[in-house]
Amino acid sequence: DADLAAIADWTASSTAAPQMMSGLPEARLLEALLVAGGGERVLEIGTFTGFGALAMAAALPEHGRVVTIEVDPETAAAARRHLDAHPAGARVELLVGNALELLAGLDGPFDLVYLDAWKSDYPAYYELIVPRLARRGVLVADNLFRGGRALDPADEDEASVALRAFAARVQADPRVHNVL
Numbered sequence: 258d259a260d261l262a263a264i265a266d267w268t269a270s271s272t273a274a275p276q277m278m279s280g281l282p283e284a285r286l287l288e289a290l291l292v293a294g295g296g297e298r299v300l301e302i303g304t305f306t307g308f309g310a311l312a313m314a315a316a317l318p319e320h321g322r323v324v325t326i327e328v329d330p331e332t333a334a335a336a337r338r339h340l341d342a343h344p345a346g347a348r349v350e351l352l353v354g355n356a357l358e359l360l361a362g363l364d365g366p367f368d369l370v371y372l373d374a375w376k377s378d379y380p381a382y383y384e385l386i387v388p389r390l391a392r393r394g395v396l397v398a399d400n401l402f403r404g405g406r407a408l409d410p411a412d413e414d415e416a417s418v419a420l421r422a423f424a425a426r427v428q429a430d431p432r433v434h435n436v437l
Contacts, residue, residue: 261312264339268306269336278304278401279373283399284312287371290395291316291317296368300389302324302356304400307336307349313371314345324363326356328374331375358383373399376416379423387432392394398423401437 261284268278279287286298291299291313296319299313304327314323327333333353340346352359360382368372368391372382378400406412407420427435 258315260343261308261315263341264306264308264311264335265341267335268308272306272332279305279309279399280406287313287369287397288316290397291369294368294393294395296395297321298369298391299323300370300386302360302370302372302386303327304336304351304423305332305373307339307351309371309373310349311339311343311345312335313369314343314348317345317348317361319348321348324352324367325349326352326354326359326374328353328355334336336372339384359383359420360385360387360389363389363398366391366394370394370396371399372396376400376403378418379419380426382425383423387430396433 265278287309293308297318301323304310304325308323310323315382327336330353333351337351340351341351367389370386370390372413400425401420402408403417403420406414407417424437427433
């Protein structure tokens with residue numbers, strides 16, 4: 258929609274790392290998962306400028322809610338402006354701070370969790386997210402491949418190592434069914 262397009266344009270022209278924004282394909286996938294699954298309660302870890310949170314909020318029923326967490330106060334302020342200006346923004350609760358600390362205080366269940374934050378913390382996020390998922394809840398974790406870097410066992414970058422550990426943990430976890 259025009260409001261989301263404006264946020265995408267602002268993000269591209271006003272941030273140092275516009276590639277951090279969820280793109281249209283990701284937003285459409287999240288919307289489809291919410292609609293198909295009848296989701297009403299969403300958790301997003303990594304708000305950035307609010308594009309993803311608003312795309313999901315717009316796909317929810319009127320009483321649906323998105324809780325989104327952003328660690329950077331300046332980025333959160335930009336997201337807040339976008340949330341306040343969007344028709345679905347009232348469905349979004351923006352929390353500012355360290356997600357690992359904030360997650361411990363959040364009650365589930367969440368129908369969908371979109372994880373798109375500090376890649377090195379994915380294994381820790383996972384352990385805090387799974388108990389908060391609804392019985393048929395869905396966790397979508399973004400950018401597991403890191404442009405192919407995470408697939409290379411010789412890549413010892415902290416994020417690549419953490420993503421491999423995350424993927425192995427998910428694969429071995431009998432509580433979940435997964436698709437990569």
